Amino acid sequence: MKAVEIDDEIEEGMVVDEEPNSLPNYRLAERRATGKSPYEMLRASKISVEDIVAKILAIKRQDLPGTHLRELATQVFLHFITLRQVNRSILLEEDHVKMETERAKAPVDFTTLQLHNLMYEKSHYLKAIKACKDFKSKYPDIELVSKEDFFRDAPEDIKGSVSSDDTHSLTLKRLHFELSQRKELSKLHEQLEQRKRSLLHTLANRNEFLSSLPSQLKSLKKASLPIQNQLGVLHSKKLKQHLLAGLLPPPLYVVFSQLMAQKEAFDENIDLEIVGSVKDAQSFLRQQANKESGISSNQESFMLEDDVLDEEDDRQRRRKRPKKVPAKENLEYAGFYQVHPLKVMLNIYDDEVSDPKAFKLVALRFEYMLKLNVVCVEMEGSDEGPRYNILCNLFPDDTGIALPYESSKILVGENLKFDEKRSSRPYKWAQHLAGIDFLPEVSTQLKNQGNSGDERSKSIIAASNVSLYRQQNRVETILQRIRCRKKAQLALAEQLNTLEKLKWPSLNHMGVPWALHCPSCNLQSWSLLEFSSNQSLSFPVVETKHVQELIEAGPHNKSSNNTNEQLESAKEDGELPSLALVASVANDVKVTLRGSSCGNSKQLVLMSKSISPIAKVKSFAFKKHDEDLDILLDPESDIDEPTQIEPEKESTNASLGLKLAGDSWIECGAREYCLVLTRKLHTNERKVKLEAKIQISMEYPVRPPLFSLNIAASSGESRSGKFQWYNESRAMEAEVNLHMLKMVPSEQENYTLAHQVHCLAMLFDHYLDRAYPSSGRGESTSIVDVGLCKPIIGSLLTRSLRGRDHRNIISWKHAYSKQT
């Protein structure tokens, strides 16, 4: 639109411009006056010429008189003139337009030219900018100090008055600054180098001195040894132990360090020692290091080795001991039972005695099995053989027979149980003491070589676990338990000794009724029945087939009586099944045979009698079980026949004799004794015999001895009498096994067995006094039930029985049942 306007202006301008000199203007004016454009006029003239010619032609053809021809010709000529005129004006106009165009073109050309110039200029600048931008300095990667540092640190002469906007000069100045600084630094570097050289020099001098020092010190140490011994300062020994501790495998190290800490912090009365060959330990360490990383172990251990080797040499010189033994041991213990050459010895002393050289209770040896990753414990100097192991069941369900961890079980494979012959056992508490439950698998010595980050996190975990370990008081608990156990076992052994001599064990505590009671029955016999087998544990599920075999073996054994010859045959027969099945009951047979070595054939008969019922009851119960299941599943089976009642009254203790498989660990290390109490009745010279089987578990006294009683029927008793005895023995069992224990004060608990035996004797006396009142004793202790002494009856009656089960009234029972 604007362009159009401009054009108009230009045209107007031109019109104004041309006005003075133009003809065309005149024409234009003329044209305007006529109101027609030349082309129209041309066309009109042409049309009128053609009309006229057509008229002429028509006239000619019709031969009309040519009067009008002249006129017509004139008109044609006139028109021709007009035509010419018009033609001329058209041409003129054309010229005029051309000129106008020509004139208008000039400024356009000029501006175009200008535009091109500008464009060129622009592209030039752009190129220049790009070139500037792309400019690369010769040293593009000079690290400069940051701007802030520059403004802060640069001296005024370099900084000048520079504003942060002027980057170029700023950069330049920074470069200057950089240069100056670097120069300074290089100067410093040189200085330091020089200093280093001088220091190295002095260091070398000193090293020389130091290297000569050890030999001096060694000679000094050697010289001091006799003095140390004389003064009783075992400094060097302690030092050696600490050095050795560094060589211990991690679990043993935990054992050692924690026990040591306990000893030093709480004055525990224990002694610790590391035994074993140092050389072996070092060679083992090196072996392991080689295996792990291919690099020989670190320098420290070598130095240590030198030191220790020296001592070793000393000792050898002194002792002249052949060094073959440990190597041999190593060979022997190859395979799964490979043991680390170093062991920790722990001596536990009695803590109640104030005397520093107190009575030594136990000595334990901890060793570490490499392949199985378990810590084993052994009692030093226990001559009773592996079966009598006071460490077993220190905590519930910890027999030390099964391996404590699944991984080690998998390693060993199918052979699940631990080697029986070894006296050292992998108790769970030992693992807890050694912290195997949290120690990382990597050994300490290899830690230095491992990548640090991983190790650090591991050691952090270990540290937190160690604190947990301390919070749980593991060391204290275990030491406490071992002490209690040993003391209890000592006390127990003392009591057993007295009993073996058929004397009543003595009681120190007089505050219980049985302590004051003077037993009127005799302690007739005391014998060891059974040393519970450990093997039974590994076969908790006894198949019925085996049991049936055993039933056959049982009566056979029983029938083989008095003569020694038959005993021999029984031995053979008895051991045959034990080869086939290693069930617990098989052991009973063996035990019988052990008893035979005692010689007393009468006693033996008694024992074999008393054992076989157990076996029978066990099998009986299994059969029973089967039957009952049958009944449940198939009620129509023919169980309705009258069944025979077995005349087996000895097996009355079925309920106590039956052991549950889940608790089979309790039996580990348990011993069973047979105690026989007799009393002669004054009335008819009969003897009443009370047979008590006493099972003493390793957990004594925490788990008190379990009595199973059996009052042997003397001849001429009726059935109901047996019933009576059954009830009575059950009642006594309840008293002895449970109720009376609540009366034994806790400080007396190591003498629980003595208390129980006394209590049993008292109950037996009491019972006999009631059952046979004419026996003439014990009236004084009975209570008079005044409810029955009414005049109707006329005599003073003492009431002795009570309840549906004919229980004897025990006068003191109620007194303490109210207490508790």
Add this chain to the structure above:
Amino acid sequence: MCFDSRNWNEESYRDSILKARELQTRTVFRAIWAPSSNPNPDTIVVASSDGLISSYSVSSCISKHASGFISSRNHNMLTIKPDSVLRGHDGSVYDVKFYGDGEDTLLLSCGDDGRIRGWKWKDITLSDAPNYSIGNHVQPVIDLVNPQHKGPWGALSPIPENNALAIDVKQGSIYAAAGDSCAYCWDVETGKAKMIFSGHRDYLHCIVLRSSANQIITGSEDGTARIWDCRSARCVHVIAPEKDLKYEKFSSCISCIALDASENWLVCGCGSSLSLWNLPASECISKIPTSAPALDVIFYDNQILEVGAAPVLSRFDMKGNVLSQIHCAPQLSFSISLHHSGVCSSYPSSFCLWNLILFSFSFSSCKFIRISVAICS
């Protein structure tokens, strides 16, 4: 609970050992079926020597027992937990009985401490018992104590125990066989002793009610059973089965008594025999020798079922012939109770007409729960 050196708690370990011992030394004196609208009751109430009254559900016992049996031979029976436990008495609980039926059923128990206690059965079954190991969660609604006798110089006798209970719902009375050779009749409403039946020479073992004649029959340690008139508290008749034979002292007590449904026949266990009496004629019809002293006896139709100090359950007819003997595991059973399951749908239809489930309990119930199914034809 896990006991090892890491968190050793010796006290609780000791307690757990003693708890296990307690279970081992337990004696069950009575096991009865709890009443229910279902003709085939499922719950057993058990009275045991540790003073606890516990209820077990048979179906859950069986299912646990059976599955446990299959999985392992040495299934630990101690794992069967009672549904609810009540601390009934100090000392043994000798008898439990249910009083009444329906909503207001009471569970009565008596025991060595000479008390009779009653609880609302509904409360026991409904309570979820968060502290069921203690067993004190339900308070007894009845608590009766036997009187103490005053002797010379003001000496008080020990409280005599209650050995058995008999229930008379119509009169609202409880009869108790007590240890002071008397039987007591207690009024349930007032809680007072209405009547004292004295005359026995030794303590009482058992008591039954003969409601048709308003009589009670007691059996005593002195070897006699006595029939008492409840209105006058007089002894009507003395039955002395062993009067002629002089046996030893403990063989001669009357340990159990049972009446048949018509209340004309009485059987009492006396030493190693059962004697069957016709009450209208007051004469001993037959004497049945048993293998061991009878401890509980019961009528079932025209048969007599007996348990005692032998591990068998015997079935006799009225003439005294042995019909069958069923072995049961315990050496000695104190209780037998009937369970009519004739119309029980859960059992196979092939034996639905004459079934009875006999339940016998004895020592260490938890180990020796045995359910014997006998088919009587």
